[in-house]
Amino acid sequence: MDPELARANREAAQYVQQFLKGQSRAFPALVALFAPRVMSIIRRMVSGYHDAEDLHNEIWLKVAQHLHKYDADLPFHSWLYRIASNACIDFLRKKREIVLEAEQLHQQVHKSPSERVKSPELFLLEKESCSELTALLDRLNETDRLILTLRFVQDMSYEEIGSIVGMSKNTIGTRLFRARKQLKELLVQHREERRESDAAY
Template sequence: MAALALAGRQDAYRELLARHRESVFRLVRASVGDPHEALDITQETFIAAFSALGRYDHERPFLAWLKHIALNKCRDWARRRKVRAFFTRAMPLEMAFDVSDDAISADVQAVDRAELARVTAAISRLPSRLRDALVLRTIDGLGQAEAAEVLGVSEKTVETRLYRARGKLKAMLGDQI
């Protein structure tokens, strides 16, 4: 499919986007924690990937190459985050107008949202090499070998980083994880 896109077929670009956008968005959202920023970074990822399609190594899986670009975009965003700290802490509009589910009480929903925000914030404070391994394995659901391929490291390195990330999260969040 990448070869067809490189040959200029617009339908191939649309197919690549349709096939991989949700997976890339989940990875980015888990990495940055903000769904609005994640949408922008996902778009930047596809723009960068499509403009660099000529450098894609067809021996590697396309999704692994795309996720590698996405993680680089997340790192770029993290470096710029301090300037935009005010905006990333603001409550997203969809949370302000959230419609409650009758089956779950409002106070339980509020506690769950607060806990999710606390864990997401803790994950975003992890060093990128640990955060990337954690997000790829536990949130994105990749296997050890797949995560290693995306990160460009050995499977043992992924295992070590995952262990360290979990330890740091436990220290940040206490015994509540």
């Protein structure tokens, strides 16, 4: 664990104890301590700015509600990231369900099931993509995207990631290998499609 994160965990433990003893001002300090790290995870998982902001607020609300369950013998960031990760995955799954339902409804109304129609939700999701990489990450399984984010954005070990997503170290390694391979294939495909599109003009 890097020194900066270790220091943040020590401070977090103090803020948690203060908050649980009734010092309400300790919670904003706790949020300020880890908000950039949490938002970093969210922005790699969720494309839309407003969705990310709403999700960020929802995560900290859950933290406040469950802070009494935190085990002070464990690193605070692992406990926090678990809450953030579950919230991101839940959000993405619900988002996908909404998009699928909207597409199915459109197909039923227009009697053209063979024609894939882009729903308003999906259109906005793509429009709000912050980068090509984010758009490609959106095409990965939610858990694989999370594992990549925790590993390469948060620089967490296989053991730490495993404790958050509930998988063994070996499984994390396998999922990372497959996810990176899939991401590379998607990138090659995306570049090829872009070249063909440019050539058409």
